[in-house]
Amino acid sequence: MKKKLLYIFLLLIFLLNLAHAQQLTLKPLESDKITPGMTEVMDPEVKIVQPGITDSDAPSDAIILFDGLDVNSEWEDSQGAPTKWIVEDGALVCVKGSGIIKTKRKFSDVQLHIEWRTPAEVSGGGQGRGNSGVFLQEIYEVQVLDSYNNRTYRHGQAGSLYKQHAPLVNVSRKPGEWQTYDIIYTAPTFKSDSTTYSTPPKVTVFHNGVLIQNNVSLRGPTVYVGIPEYFVMKHGAASLMLQDHGNPVAYRNIWIREL
Numbered sequence: 416m417k418k419k420l421l422y423i424f425l426l427l428i429f430l431l432n433l434a435h436a437q438q439l440t441l442k443p444l445e446s447d448k449i450t451p452g453m454t455e456v457m458d459p460e461v462k463i464v465q466p467g468i469t470d471s472d473a474p475s476d477a478i479i480l481f482d483g484l485d486v487n488s489e490w491e492d493s494q495g496a497p498t499k500w501i502v503e504d505g506a507l508v509c510v511k512g513s514g515i516i517k518t519k520r521k522f523s524d525v526q527l528h529i530e531w532r533t534p535a536e537v538s539g540g541g542q543g544r545g546n547s548g549v550f551l552q553e554i555y556e557v558q559v560l561d562s563y564n565n566r567t568y569r570h571g572q573a574g575s576l577y578k579q580h581a582p583l584v585n586v587s588r589k590p591g592e593w594q595t596y597d598i599i600y601t602a603p604t605f606k607s608d609s610t611t612y613s614t615p616p617k618v619t620v621f622h623n624g625v626l627i628q629n630n631v632s633l634r635g636p637t638v639y640v641g642i643p644e645y646f647v648m649k650h651g652a653a654s655l656m657l658q659d660h661g662n663p664v665a666y667r668n669i670w671i672r673e674l
């Protein structure tokens with residue numbers, strides 16, 4: 416028995432030495448035989464997109480959702496009827512009590528550019544001042560609020576993923592000035608139970624060109640009262656929606672790219 420163990424031990428030593436010897440005899444990388452072209456991929460060629468005149472202007476592959484003139488071709492109210500929101504001086508203005516508006520088109524992963532303006536004449540405070548919202552897939556709100564010298568709960572101010580993520584910084588312009596959101600959204604995937612995310616919705620937001628949400632994950636739909644996780648329900652592509660929160664918030668230059 417002892418002899419057997421000794422043989423196994425010696426065999427192991429032999430094998431280890433052999434492996435070590437092989438390592439030492441490996442040749443160094445023969446980089447002179449690798450040309451740059453061997454690691455360069457040519458096809459398929461990257462699709463060409465014509466950029467806008469400025470970075471706020473729609474590139475050639477964007478869908479224009481509001482061009483300052485017509486609202487009814489792309490938007491409707493919650494009942495599928497023409498909206499009562501009005502177009503005024505090239506801006507789409509929320510009319511109190513008229514309800515949300517949503518796009519007729521349905522979207523999944525997108526890049527969205529949208530410009531918004533809270534009333535120059537300040538009235539109300541906290542959540543009651545210049546409140547609206549950009550709802551991704553109808554249920555995930557990027558808050559729109561007059562957050563210029565207007566404290567409210569931090570994950571409810573402008574640029575928050577409402578009640579889930581506060582913005583990294585408050586980069587709000589004064590009331591009455593136009594502001595921009597550039598949003599990158601990745602739609603969720605669902606587990607077989609349909610009430611749990613396999614991969615959660617993910618959102619990146621630039622507010623007036625400044626990164627304020629860095630690919631954050633959502634816990635569930637936006638809820639005013641309750642726990643977001645309890646409201647997760649499987650969904651597919653859905654509309655982009657703008658909120659009527661009773662304040663005459665205006666929007667313009669809305670375009671979207673499907674990713």
Ligand code: MG
Binds near residue numbers: 547
């Ligand atoms: Mg809101």
